[in-house]
Amino acid sequence: MYGLLLGAAVLLSAVGWFVGYHVYDYFRDVKGLRRYPAMDALAAFSNMSFMLLAQRGFRSKRLQDLHAEGNPVIRTGPNSLSYSDPRAIRDIYGHNTKCIKDEQYSITAGSHFHLADVVDKHEHARKRKVLSSAYALKNLEEWEFKVADKTERIIAQFDKRCTDAGHDEIVEYRSWTNFFSLDAIADIGLSKRLGFIDNGHDRCLALRPDGTTFEANYRESLYANSKAQSVLAWTYRWYKPVVALSKTFLSPYYSNLWKLNEGWDGIYLNLATERLQRYQAGEKLDDFFQTMMHDKNGVPHDLEWGEIVAEVSIMMNAGSTTTAIAMANVMYQLLINPKCMERLREEIDEALADDEVIASYEKIKYLPYLRACLDESMRLFPPTSHGLPRATPAEGALIMGDYIPGGTTVAMSAYVAHRDTTIFPEPETYNPDRWLGEAGKELGPYFIAFSAGARGCIGRNISYLEQTVLLASILHRYDVELAKPGFVPDRLESFNLHLSEVPVRLRRRQRFSEKDVLVDI
Numbered sequence: 022m023y024g025l026l027l028g029a030a031v032l033l034s035a036v037g038w039f040v041g042y043h044v045y046d047y048f049r050d051v052k053g054l055r056r057y058p059a060m061d062a063l064a065a066f067s068n069m070s071f072m073l074l075a076q077r078g079f080r081s082k083r084l085q086d087l088h089a090e091g092n093p094v095i096r097t098g099p100n101s102l103s104y105s106d107p108r109a110i111r112d113i114y115g116h117n118t119k120c121i122k123d124e125q126y127s128i129t130a131g132s133h134f135h136l137a138d139v140v141d142k143h144e145h146a147r148k149r150k151v152l153s154s155a156y157a158l159k160n161l162e163e164w165e166f167k168v169a170d171k172t173e174r175i176i177a178q179f180d181k182r183c184t185d186a187g188h189d190e191i192v193e194y195r196s197w198t199n200f201f202s203l204d205a206i207a208d209i210g211l212s213k214r215l216g217f218i219d220n221g222h223d224r225c226l227a228l229r230p231d232g233t234t235f236e237a238n239y240r241e242s243l244y245a246n247s248k249a250q251s252v253l254a255w256t257y258r259w260y261k262p263v264v265a266l267s268k269t270f271l272s273p274y275y276s277n278l279w280k281l282n283e284g285w286d287g288i289y290l291n292l293a294t295e296r297l298q299r300y301q302a303g304e305k306l307d308d309f310f311q312t313m314m315h316d317k318n319g320v321p322h323d324l325e326w327g328e329i330v331a332e333v334s335i336m337m338n339a340g341s342t343t344t345a346i347a348m349a350n351v352m353y354q355l356l357i358n359p360k361c362m363e364r365l366r367e368e369i370d371e372a373l374a375d376d377e378v379i380a381s382y383e384k385i386k387y388l389p390y391l392r393a394c395l396d397e398s399m400r401l402f403p404p405t406s407h408g409l410p411r412a413t414p415a416e417g418a419l420i421m422g423d424y425i426p427g428g429t430t431v432a433m434s435a436y437v438a439h440r441d442t443t444i445f446p447e448p449e450t451y452n453p454d455r456w457l458g459e460a461g462k463e464l465g466p467y468f469i470a471f472s473a474g475a476r477g478c479i480g481r482n483i484s485y486l487e488q489t490v491l492l493a494s495i496l497h498r499y500d501v502e503l504a505k506p507g508f509v510p511d512r513l514e515s516f517n518l519h520l521s522e523v524p525v526r527l528r529r530r531q532r533f534s535e536k537d538v539l540v541d542i
């Protein structure tokens with residue numbers, strides 16, 4: 022009885038202290054953030070508000086609604102601000118920004134940092150130097166054959182399912198784009214044949230630290246990780262204990278996500294380990310892994326094994342999910358905007374020979390309308406949509422002319438920035454034309470699907486290579502239609518803005534006869 026009373030008293034005073042502290046903090050307002058409207062009644066007191074919003078699955082949309090009511094800066098937590106005016110991009114993300122990646126990146130990191138979660142500027146520069154030779158454009162074109170190979174395989178699969186082959190199967194385009202981008206990055210990065218396209222599923226081998234193996238589903242495992250982190254990262258210094266707690270019976274939802282995440286940890290560990298074995302066996306393979314091991318003169322980089330594994334994980338994560346989302350999104354946009362589809366078709370048909378099955382990158386990489394269609398789709402639905410958190414430097418920083426004290430979290434969602442009506446009029450309309458000509462060029466600095474500055478995406482060119490080759494090849498070969506007219510995919514924002522599915526039917530165009538069917542390559 023006493024125990025119970027004591028327990029209740031301790032709990033109450035803990036809650037009381039907690040609430041009291043946050044209220045005190047709010048009124049003290051050391052940083053002067055009270056001048057900005059808060060997202061809701063709780064946001065100025067606690068990060069909990071934003072976590073609840075994240076848990077609901079589309080925080081950028083809510084922020085967009087709030088910003089659209091005429092608030093360029095919104096307080097999303099006691100110490101965090103969201104911006105909507107694309108003119109703040111320079112201050113928060115640009116090359117000369119003094120802001121660094123927010124602490125969230127380091128608390129969710131593993132034993133070693135990788136290129137995307139390392140916060141320290143010098144460490145980042147060291148890593149980026151090693152990896153940029155891998156991702157550079159020269160190699161890119163050497164690797165086109167790997168992307169062409171995946172394109173050939175996906176077409177072989179689509180040919181088996183297309184309507185005119187008498188099958189009339191529904192093709193769930195979203196999944197296939199993911200098999201495609203996974204197969205592509207595994208080959209480009211690790212010379213690994215995952216075979217997801219050929220198999221039509223993404224079950225693969227995972228390795229435990231003790232050396233035993235098990236099977237896991239690639240997407241399910243990887244997406245569980247980002248679902249959990251996109252909410253729990255906001256607990257900051259409590260992250261580790263909160264994760265530990267969320268793995269217990271107290272939270273079946275999170276326990277399940279963390280269980281699935283073991284699959285993801287095992288998958289990239291297995292991929293890295295397999296590739297290391299090939300390296301040690303003396304195989305000379307032209308891929309990222311090789312570039313990570315030594316420079317072009319053969320001088321070893323001597324990275325720790327943990328760092329190598331971390332780089333493999335980010336490559337297999339950032340290098341697949343976003344591109345797959347982008348590919349599915351642009352197909353969907355073209356299907357619901359038939360005039361754009363038609364115009365793009367004409368441009369592609371003109372560039373490619375009639376009997377060309379795999380679009381050659383050389384012929385399509387500068388097609389203006391093709392690029393405009395891709396960019397307009399990534400504007401509307403940026404694959405990485407949420408506000409990427411940055412911390413102001415100790416001495417504070419000016420953001421759009423306002424002084425923001427040091428150690429404040431600042432962010433701008435690409436989903437929000439891309440809907441600024443002064444730069445993108447009629448922002449909800451899919452209008453590739455806005456990207457054409459001189460006027461289109463001027464929009465460049467306000468397009469942040471790949472973020473910007475020193476921490477901008479290193480895989481951007483690879484992504485365009487994959488996106489253009491696949492889209493041009495598919496549209497050149499098939500007529501595509503939504504399996505169900507009027508279909509609208511669901512959206513779920515974790516780290517990335519996922520779309521649920523895009524079920525389509527494919528029919529080979531007149532120019533292709535039965536004998537052209539590509540099977541069993």
Ligand code: HEM
Nearest residue numbers: 136137339340343344347404405409471472478479480484
């Ligand atoms: C449509 C496709 C893609 C989109 C929209 C995209 C978007 C982004 C964004 C927004 C960032 C900044 C992340 C942050 O600030 O936390 C980023 C960074 C990064 N991306 Fe991508 N990405 C794409 C494709 C790729 C590909 C294909 C790869 C690898 C082959 C890749 C690898 C990376 C890496 C390693 C970073 C960290 C760069 C650094 O901090 O130096 N991405 N990407």
Ligand SMILES: *[C@@H]1O[C@H](CO)[C@@H](O)[C@H](O)[C@H]1NC(C)=O
Nearest residue numbers: 068098100101256257258430
């Ligand atoms: C809330 O978020 C801020 C960053 O915006 C962080 O500095 C702070 O530690 C967080 N508070 C708690 C209690 O986790």
Ligand SMILES: *[C@@H]1O[C@H](CO)[C@@H](O)[C@H](O)[C@H]1NC(C)=O
Nearest residue numbers: 156157158478479480481482
């Ligand atoms: C992508 O290619 C362009 C040239 O077309 C180059 O200027 C740019 O640095 C490349 N970006 C990356 C991240 O490799």
